[in-house]
Amino acid sequence: PVFDSATAKVIKADLEKKKDIVDLKDKERVLPTKEEHKRMTIPGLIGSVIGVLVGIVPGTGGDISALISWDVCKRVSRHPEEFGDGSVEGLATTCASNNASIGGALTTALALGIPGDGNTAVLLGALTMYGMVTGPTLLSNSAPFVCRLYIIMIIANLIILPLGLLSAKACIRLLSIKSQYIQMAVLLICCVGAYSMNRNYTDVIVMFIAGICGFFFRKYDYPLGPMILGLLLGDMCETNLRRTLMLSNGSYLQLFTGPISIGLIVLILLAIGWPFISNLFQKKKNKKVEG
Known part of the structure; x- marks a missing residue:
């Protein structure tokens, strides 16, 4: 996106963005309309279900669940052309999926002692520091603590809602920042993040090469979502496939005989087809109308 924005007409884009910001400031409405609520209901439910399921899988998080939800909702939406250009449905499903993944990750962390994402890993570390043993025994030995933890999360979400609504108009002013400054800040953060992983300049070079490839993919309308998911989940899929084959003595039937695996395969086929x-x-509907 940075390279794509840098090669576009930045001045024209800034003028159009300022015009949109003025229009947003003039509007006093913060909550969605009734029609927008109708459009967001099904994508929100889809994102919530996918977020919980993806959050339960160790090593995943809100980013991966949001990408999967966005792609699934784009496939089933009646307005797929709006996705990527501020679609209300895309916004609803990604936000719902990101929030729902926290509950799934927390379930795995508390029930099995396996962190679902970085946030639950920090939580497990804090619990260990206070001498609490995470895993199946946590629910039986410290059930009141688990109940209080979930109550705190519910209260936190209820507090965040009015704070978000009150700060919505103030956050619009952040959009008035020029595109050049945002692009340079994003590029700097990407360089620092790529270097800090292994403290190797080769990672920064690979990042720029991947950015150039992504620019051409965007230019020629290749979907980036499947590639990003492949890069994020490929290593995890290969590791778990090897583990499954070791447990099943090299038989692939284990992937197609369990009830959970069959359910997941059916959902994947439905999402694709x-x-x-x-x-x-x-x-068929058009033929009936024409007839």
Whole structure:
């Protein structure tokens, strides 16, 4: 996105952005309209379910669940062309999925002692410092503590809601920052993050090469979501596939015989084939209308 924005007409984009910001400032409405609520209901439910399921998987987090939810909702949406340009449905599903993944990650962390993401890893570390043993025994030996923890999370979400609504108009002013400054700040943070992982300049070079490839993918309308998911989940999938084959003595049938695996495969096939199924229904509907 940085390279794409840098090669675009920045002055024109800034003028259009300032015009949009003025329009937003003039509007007193912060909450969505009734029509927007209707459009956000199904994507929000889809994002919530995917967020919980992805959050339960160790090593994942809100970013991965948001990407998966966004892609699934784009496939099943009646307005897929709006995704990527400020779609209300895309915003609803990604936010719902990001929030729901916290609950799934917390469930795995408290029940099994395995952190689902970075936040739950910090939580488990804090609990260990206070002498609490995480895992299955935590729910049986410290059930009141777990109940209080979930109550605190519910209260925190209730407090965040009015704070977010009150600060919504103030946050609009952040959009008035020039695109050049935002691009340089993002590029600097990316360079620091790439170098800090292994303290190797080669990682920074790889980052720039990946950025250039991503620029051409955007330019020629190649979807970036599947590639990002592949990079994030590829290593984890290979590791768990090897572990599964070791437990099943090299048999792949274990991947297709368990009830959980069958359910996941059905959901994957539905997510992939839904656009074709919806097109068939739409063609039949058009034929009936024409008839």
